[in-house]
Amino acid sequence: MLRSDGRLRIAAAWFHPPMLTAAALMQRTVLTIPAMMPATEVMHLFVTAGVSGAPVVDEHGAVVGMIAAGDLLREVDQAHDDDRDDGEAGSPGDHLRTLTAQELASPGATWVAPDLAAHAVAAVMQRERVQHVLVGTDGVLAGILTAFDLLRAILPT
Numbered sequence: 001m002l003r004s005d006g007r008l009r010i011a012a013a014w015f016h017p018p019m020l021t022a023a024a025l026m027q028r029t030v031l032t033i034p035a036m037m038p039a040t041e042v043m044h045l046f047v048t049a050g051v052s053g054a055p056v057v058d059e060h061g062a063v064v065g066m067i068a069a070g071d072l073l074r075e076v077d078q079a080h081d082d083d084r085d086d087g088e089a090g091s092p093g094d095h096l097r098t099l100t101a102q103e104l105a106s107p108g109a110t111w112v113a114p115d116l117a118a119h120a121v122a123a124v125m126q127r128e129r130v131q132h133v134l135v136g137t138d139g140v141l142a143g144i145l146t147a148f149d150l151l152r153a154i155l156p157t
Contacts, residue, residue: 022121023114025153026135026143032057035064035102042101043072053132055141056105063141065105068131075104109134114142122150 031054033042046052046069053068079096110133112121125133125147135143 020118020153021114022112022116022118022133022135022145023142025118025121025149026114026145027149028143030055030134030141030144032061032063032141033067033101033105035059035100035105037101039072039075039096039099039101039104042067042104043076043096046072053144053146055109055134055144056101058102062139063109063134064102065107066109066130066132066134067101067105071104071106075099111136111139112145113137118150118153121145125150 031045031049031051033045033054033056035056035058037045046054053066055063056065056067058064075096110124110128110130112124112133112135114135114137116124121133125131131147133145134141135145
């Protein structure tokens with residue numbers, strides 16, 4: 001039986017259920033995007049891998065930014081904008097082929113510690129207005145956590 005304070009009553013003993021943490025909920029296999037990958041390849045990779053965001057890494061594997069599906073859609077919209085400047089060379093597709101992942105990415109990324117409670121991760125996502133957070137310590141990537149991962153964890157089974 002669940003009490004209003006979130007504790008379970010079992011055999012007349014009160015205890016707290018184990019706390020869900022970022023490490024417990026994160027995806028441990030993280031798709032990373034090379035900084036110099038063309039935007040069209042990033043789009044293809046997102047679609048084939050079924051992801052909506054990924055960290056962008058430099059040649060040493062250090063995270064330099066984050067790309068979300070919204071960043072890609074914004075760039076597609078801008079590339080097809082009817083108000084393109086006169087004299088802009090090439091087609092919208094040419095623009096997307098020459099644009100790199102690092103140019104598309106939001107600089108930096110939102111990180112959380114592996115032991116951060118799930119409700120605190122949700123608060124960070126809401127405050128930072130992001131759908132993905134990287135999980136790790138001292139810039140070492142351990143996983144990625146999405147808003148859907150959090151929703152999946154609280155969805156009653």
